[in-house]
Amino acid sequence: MDAEDMGxxxxxxxxxxxxxxxxxxxxxxxxxxxxxxRDVLLVGVLxxxxxxMADLSRKLHSPVQMDWMAVSSYGSGTKSSxxxxxxxxxxxxxxxxxxxxxxxxxDSGLTLSWLVGNLRSRxxxxxxxxTLLRKPEAAKVAVDVRYVGFDIPPEFVVGYGLDYGEQxxxxxxxxxxxxxxxxx
Ligand code: 5GP
Ligand code: MG
Ligand code: MG
Numbered sequence: 001m002d003a004e005d006m007g008x009x010x011x012x013x014x015x016x017x018x019x020x021x022x023x024x025x026x027x028x029x030x031x032x033x034x035x036x037x038r039d040v041l042l043v044g045v046l047x048x049x050x051x052x053m054a055d056l057s058r059k060l061h062s063p064v065q066m067d068w069m070a071v072s073s074y075g076s077g078t079k080s081s082x083x084x085x086x087x088x089x090x091x092x093x094x095x096x097x098x099x100x101x102x103x104x105x106x107d108s109g110l111t112l113s114w115l116v117g118n119l120r121s122r123x124x125x126x127x128x129x130x131t132l133l134r135k136p137e138a139a140k141v142a143v144d145v146r147y148v149g150f151d152i153p154p155e156f157v158v159g160y161g162l163d164y165g166e167q168x169x170x171x172x173x174x175x176x177x178x179x180x181x182x183x184x
Pocket of ligand 1: 104105106110111156157162163164
């Protein structure tokens with residue numbers, strides 16, 4: 001699957017497969033250095049973070065475990081509701097654990113600030129965040145994001161795990177949609 005297969009749906013490729021891969025390699029090196037061989041529990045937020053989790057985790061040398069949470073935020077639209085619900089909780093006891101939340105994108109940051117508070121209340125040793133993408137709005141929220149792949153413009157993006165109406169998650173790059181796709 002490449003940009004051409006997307007035909008008229010795609011407006012442009014924002015981040016190529018190569019750019020993503022290079023940046024994830026750098027982030028993994030930072031994470032390895034910071035955790036210095038400690039056990040890390042990677043918490044992926046379904047479903048968008050699946051690609052980041054798969055590719056980032058395979059670049060880590062630290063001993064890691066993985067667990068997953070599903071929370072509702074956007075539905076099938078393009079605006080955050082601010083209402084967060086747990087659809088699937090972790091299976092892992094967080095007591096004393098070094099937790100690294102793995103995210104696809106931070107937009108309003110509402111989902112994430114809620115999630116950090118929720119996980120902190122479970123008695124972990126630490127909770128940090130790694131996200132592939134961050135939009136400018138996120139700066140307004142008081143959440144310290146330790147690892148950021150790319151700061152991107154406030155556009156709606158798809159691919160590399162990110163969907164629009166559950167489509168486009170499988171694209172190996174991050175792109176923007178043509179306005180006609182979302183009725184713009
Ligand atoms: P926030 O609560 O930070 O506004 O949004 C968090 C979630 O909204 C993300 O995990 C993602 O599922 C969705 N989201 C935010 N911005 C975008 C975007 O540009 N494209 C897509 N596909 N999803 C987004
Ligand atoms: Mg997400
Ligand atoms: Mg979505």
